[in-house]
Structures are given as C-alpha cells and as structure tokens.
Amino acid sequence: xKIFVTGHEGFIGSEICRQARxxxxxxxxxxxxxxxENPPWNDLKxxxxxxxxxxxxxxxxxxxxxxxxxxxxxxxSLQLMRxxxxxxxxxxxxxxxxxxxxxxxxxxxxxESLEMPxxxxxKEKHRLHQELKKIFTDAEASLAxxxxxxxxxxxxxxxxxxxxxxxxxxxxxxxxxxxxxGVRDYIHVEDVASALLLCCERRYHGSINVGTGEGIVLGxxxxxxxxxxxxxxxxxxxxxxxxxxxxxxxxxxxxALGWMPRHGIESGLxxxxxx
Numbered sequence: 001x002k003i004f005v006t007g008h009e010g011f012i013g014s015e016i017c018r019q020a021r022x023x024x025x026x027x028x029x030x031x032x033x034x035x036x037e038n039p040p041w042n043d044l045k046x047x048x049x050x051x052x053x054x055x056x057x058x059x060x061x062x063x064x065x066x067x068x069x070x071x072x073x074x075x076x077s078l079q080l081m082r083x084x085x086x087x088x089x090x091x092x093x094x095x096x097x098x099x100x101x102x103x104x105x106x107x108x109x110x111x112e113s114l115e116m117p118x119x120x121x122x123k124e125k126h127r128l129h130q131e132l133k134k135i136f137t138d139a140e141a142s143l144a145x146x147x148x149x150x151x152x153x154x155x156x157x158x159x160x161x162x163x164x165x166x167x168x169x170x171x172x173x174x175x176x177x178x179x180x181x182g183v184r185d186y187i188h189v190e191d192v193a194s195a196l197l198l199c200c201e202r203r204y205h206g207s208i209n210v211g212t213g214e215g216i217v218l219g220x221x222x223x224x225x226x227x228x229x230x231x232x233x234x235x236x237x238x239x240x241x242x243x244x245x246x247x248x249x250x251x252x253x254x255x256a257l258g259w260m261p262r263h264g265i266e267s268g269l270x271x272x273x274x275x
Contacts, residue, residue, distance in 0.1 A: 001025045001026070001050045001051055001200075001201065002025070002026045002028070002047060002048065002049045002050045002051070003020055003025050003026070003027055003028075003049060003050065003051045003052070003053060003200065004027075004028050004029075004030065004044065004047065004049035004051070004052045004053075004084070004089070005017055005020075005027055005028070005029050005030070005052075005053045005055065006029075006030045006036065006052070006053070006054045006055055006056035006080070007030070007054075007055035007056030007057070008027065008029025008030065008055075009029065010055060010056070010059070011059070011151070011153075011155055011156050011157070011189060012055050012095070012148070012151060012189060012192055012193060012196075013029070013053075013055040013056070014155070015153075015155075015189050015190060015192070015193040016053055016055065016193045016196055016197060017029065018193075019190075019193050019194060019197055020197055028043070028044070028047045028049065030056065036056055036072075036073065036076040036077075036080065037072070037076055039079075039080055039083065041083065044083075044084070044087060045087060048087065048088070049084065049087070049089050050089065050090060050091060051089065051090065051091035051092070051093070051200045052080075052081075052084050052089055052091070052092050052093070053092075053093045053095075053196055053197075053200055054077060054080070054081070054092070054093070054094045054095060055095050055196075056073070057070075057073050057077075057095065057121075057125070058070065058073060058121075059157070060157065060159075061157055061159035061160055062159060064121050065119040065120060065121045065122075066119065066120050066121075067120065067121070068120075070120045070121050070123075070124040070125075071120070071124055073124065074124040074125075074127055074128050077094070077128050078128065078131060078132075078135075081094070081132060081135065082135065085135070085139050085141055089141060090140065090141045090142065090203065091141065091142050091144075091200050091201075091203045092136075092141055092142065092143045092144065093144040093146055093196050093199050093200045093204075094128070094129075094132065094143065094144070094145055094146065095146055095148055095196075096125050096126070096128075096129055096145050096146060096147040096148065096207075097121065097122055097125050097147060097148055098147050098148065098149045098150070098185070098209070098211070098247055098249065099117060099118070099119060099121065099122035099125075100115050100116075100117045100122050100125060100126045100129075100147060101113050101114065101115055101116065101147070101247070102114040102115070102116035103245035103246055103247050104246060104247075105246060106246075106250075107213060107248045107249060107250035107251075108209065108247070108248065108249055108250055109209075109250040109252075110147070110206070110207040110208060110209055110250075110253060111206075111207055113250075129145050129207075132145070133145075136205075142203040142204065142205040143205060143206075144196075144199040144200070144204040144205065144206065144208055145206070145207045145208065146195070146196055146199060146208055146210050147207065147208070147209050147210060147249075148187075148192060148210050148211075149184070149185040149186070149187050149209065149210060149211035149212075149247065149248075149249050150184045150185055150186045150187060150211075150247075151186075151187055151188075151189050151192050152186050152187070152188060152189065152268065153188045153189035153190065153268065153271055153272075154189075154271055154272055155189070156189070161218070161221070162186070162221065162225070162269070162272075163272075165221060165222055165225050166225055166272055169222075169225055169226060177218065177219065177222070179218055179245075180217070180218055180219030181217065181218070181219060181245075182217070182218045182245050182246070182247075183215035183216065183217055183218070183245070183246040183247070183248060184215060184216060184218060184247055184248070185211040185212055185213070185214065185215055185216075185247060185248040185249050186212070186216055186265055186268070187210065187211050187212050187261065187263075188261070188262070188263035188268040188271070190262060190263065190271075191212070191261040191262055191263055192210055194259065194262070195210045195254055195259050196210065198257055198258075198259050199257070202257055204257065206253075208253050208254055209249035209250060209251055209253065209254065210249070210251075210254065211248065211249025211251055212249070212251070212261045212264070213248065213249055213250065213251040214248070214264070214265070215246060215247075215248040216265050224265065224266060224269055225269060
C-alpha cells in the first residue's frame with residue numbers, strides 16, 4: 001500500500017512510518033506546516049497514494065491549546081483532504097483528540113459520550129471532523145476519525161508530563177503537578193501507531209478511540225517512575241487539587257478490529273530507560 005503521512009517526522013508520525021515500512025508499505029511524508037499550506041501536488045500525483053494518515057498539527061506543550069495555528073491547520077487539512085479525494089485516495093485516517101470529549105466517570109464511547117471541546121485545539125479538530133463527515137458522505141473513500149488519548153514514549157517533547165517527571169527524578173529539578181487526582185488513559189506511541197496503521201489497512205470508517213481502556217491516577221505516576229529510575233529524589237509540588245476527573249477510552253471498536261495494546265503503563269515507562 002502507498003501511504004501518504006503528514007507529520008511524518010513528528011512523535012507519532014515517525015513511529016507510523018517505521019512500522020509501515022517494516023511491513024512493506026511505501027511511504028511519502030509531509031512534515032512541515034508550510035507544506036500543509038502548499039502541498040506538493042505534483043509529487044502526490046506521481047505517488048498516487050492509496051491512503052493518507054494525517055498526523056500533522058501543532059502539538060507543542062504550552063502552546064498548542066491556544067495557538068492561532070489551530071485555525072490554519074483546520075483550513076489546510078480541509079484543502080488537503082479534498083485534493084487527495086480528487087486524486088483517488090481511498091483510505092483516510094485523521095488524528096482527532098480525546099479533548100473533544102467532556103470528562104466522564106465511565107470510559108468514553110464514540111458517538112455516545114458527550115462531546116464538549118473547550119480549547120482552540122480541540123474545537124478546531126472537532127470542527128474538522130464535522131466538516132469531513134459531510135464531505136465523506138458522498139465520497140467512496142473511508143474516513144477513520146481517530147481520537148488519540150494520552151500518547152507517551154521516548155522521543156516525545158521534553159515538556160510533556162512523563163518526560164518532565166523523569167527529568168525531575170534524574171536531576172532533582174522542581175516540578176508542579178496540577179491535577180494529582182485526575183485519571184488519564186496513557187497509550188504508548190508504539191501502540192498508537194499500530195492502531196492507526198490497522199485502521200488504515202482495514203479502511204475503517206467512523207470515529208474510533210485510540211487508548212488502552214485503562215486509566216492511571218496522575219499522582220501515582222511519580223511513584224512508578226521513582227521505582228524504575230532509582231534516581232535522585234524528585235521535587236514535585238502538588239498544586240491545589242482540582243475535582244477528580246477521568247478521561248479514559250472505551251476501546252471496544254478498536255478491539256473488534258483485533259487490536260490490543262502491547263504496553264501497559266509499567267512496560268511503557270521502561271522504554272524510556274533506552275534514552
């Protein structure tokens with residue numbers, strides 16, 4: 001299969017490409033935001049992709065939730081999807097976000113759980129999904145809207161929570177944990193990529209959660225990291241606790257495709273020891 005991957009040098013995109021090439025798929029990548037604005041249409045016409053996995057979007061911690069680039073990515077993505085449909089691309093996997101949902105006391109279920117995007121990032125992703133659903137109603141192509149929960153693993157941005165906790169353990173730098181009672185569904189980047197690739201290969205159509213189905217209390221993460229690192233004492237300050245909230249995926253749709261995560265949180269944390 002010929003797969004066009006946007007964001008192919010990013011945290012998730014690079015792992016998608018690694019796994020796809022390992023099983024014999026041919027990859028064409030697009031990584032820079034400036035290229036999103038002006039896709040290389042001549043190269044795409046020559047490549048003639050069978051599928052597209054759209055992973056490119058601003059994701060810099062501390063910036064992405066409010067960045068004006070979210071609106072730009074919405075517009076660029078619409079242009080790109082329409083152009084690829086015209087080229088005859090038949091399988092699309094577009095990365096959404098669990099932030100499209102409202103937190104809930106039970107695992108979040110596609111098409112049933114309350115959708116309540118609040119940040120600019122979540123709102124523009126959600127708006128893109130609504131528009132693409134209209135476009136793909138009359139298209140022969142399939143659209144998997146993959147809501148990614150909390151990806152982690154080696155190669156992530158150093159300002160993401162787990163990397164910050166590990167660095168705090170290694171060098172004793174201070175770190176403030178803002179929501180220690182929150183429950184989150186952390187999924188290793190290798191598992192994210194394998195799920196997305198499977199959706200692409202199967203031409204899955206519809207919304208699909210990409211998580212593990214298991215939650216971890218954020219305040220317990222540091223204890224796990226302490227055990228694995230056996231490093232210096234961390235200086236983690238607990239901010240005033242927010243009300244407990246839970247963001248955990250129901251992954252029944254993903255399991256129905258035959259997918260299971262390779263990593264639990266403990267084995268996933270162990271992969272950081274390689275860096």
